[in-house]
Amino acid sequence: MTAALRVGLLGYGWVNRTVWLPRIRRHPRLDLAAVHDPEAADAPAAMSWTGFLDARPDVVVIGTPNHTHAALASAVLERGIPVVVEKPLCLSRAEFDTLAERARGVGLLVSRAAVRREDIRRLAGTLPPGPLTVRASWLRAGGVPRPGSWFTGRATAGGGALLDLGWHLADVALGLLGRPRLVTVAAELRTPGGEHAGGHTPGRAAWRGDTAGTGPVDVEVDGTVRAEFEGGARLVLRAAWESEVATDRTRFVVEGGAERRVLTGTFGFSPNRVAEPALTAWGPGSYRRVTLPDPVGREYDAQVEAIADFASGTLDWEAELAESAAVVDLLEAAYRASGRPLALPESTAV
Structure with a gap:
């Protein structure tokens, strides 16, 4: 019997707690390994940031505030751990290009429930x-x-x-x-x-x-x-x-x-x-x-199946990431055209 793929959750807000966690627990190929959220010490499998990374999940799902996505994804990718990020993946094409480069040989996926x-x-x-x-x-x-x-x-x-x-x-x-x-x-x-x-x-x-x-x-x-x-x-x-x-x-x-x-x-x-x-x-x-x-919620069931495929190495994540680039470009251009460009944080602590 093949061992279940170990999933780490970064963040324990609404999306990770009510959308992804129940589906991970129900999925025959996935198992919760670790959760890190400084404001949710009572979360299941709660760990410190260092403990979370040292646990080395097979895949990490990031469901934190938007402005932290790029920094957290980068930190996890640098450890050689594949990452799934809630939309929006990032707030600029510059952030996207940095993440895509760091994902080479590791794996980066955006949660894309709608297209499924x-x-x-x-x-x-x-x-x-x-x-x-x-x-x-x-x-x-x-x-x-x-x-x-x-x-x-x-x-x-x-x-x-x-x-x-x-x-x-x-x-x-x-x-x-x-x-x-x-x-x-x-x-x-x-x-x-x-x-x-x-x-x-x-x-x-x-x-x-x-x-x-x-x-x-x-x-x-x-x-x-x-x-x-x-x-x-x-x-x-x-x-x-x-x-x-x-x-x-x-x-x-x-x-x-x-x-x-x-x-x-x-x-x-x-x-x-x-x-x-x-x-x-x-x-x-x-x-x-x-x-x-x-x-x-059926589309989120399909997304969790895609996460399992991604973690097992059977999903073409590079093709999916290339498709997400077009979304980043359109929305970044739209906010710029509106006169309210997407705000970027100066730094994000992890």
Whole structure:
């Protein structure tokens, strides 16, 4: 019998505690080896930073505040340990290039649950002829992370809804477009206090266990990107923690030639979900609508399977990392175009 692959968790916040840990424990090829989080001494298998590295897990999953991702990943890679990083992998192309170089011969993977969804695979398998225009959106009725937490601080998160939800949208949309070279980009960000289209009182992301907070929110709660690519492809992407919708909704509209595809559902864990997720296709003289199953969290089951493959050396992580580079480039350019470039920390202690 093959021994289970030993997983280390850096950070014991919501994503590692409620998304990755239960799935690691259920997976037949994975076993929890160590956890390091200075603020969670009671976590299972809790260890000091030195003890964590000395335990030498087969793979480390990083689920810490955004501004620490690059420094922590670098430190683990320098020990020759493969790393999986929660999105965003990093906050600039310069950080990306440094990480990619340090990952040579070791292994670096970004958590890419959205592209592993079955409905996304169905959409990708029935694209209209190009050049394509993709309109991608993930809108929440109300789901702002706790005000005053690292998630809502620009110095620690880098960005808000566009970086958080928009990373998933961009990863999927760029894949649908074939990841062409970016030509132009424009972006608009709405920060708290701006005009709210729906007029309702926004709620918090209660399914994350977020309590009501009174601290500042200095990242955007709603962001839109418009991009044009070589070959005529276009992308309009909108991500919002609070918006005019009544039901949290993720939608991809793909148009090319005289054909159109629309995929509607709800990514993530929000219980306020689209009741009947569906893929609809229009063409000359044709119309077809197919309802699709959308079990909550299934894409994260698929991501954990990918982590097991990565740790065992059977996943082409270099190809996946190259695809993530396009996401970094688009989002970095979008924040720069908005006048609010992603904030980078001067240093991060580990």
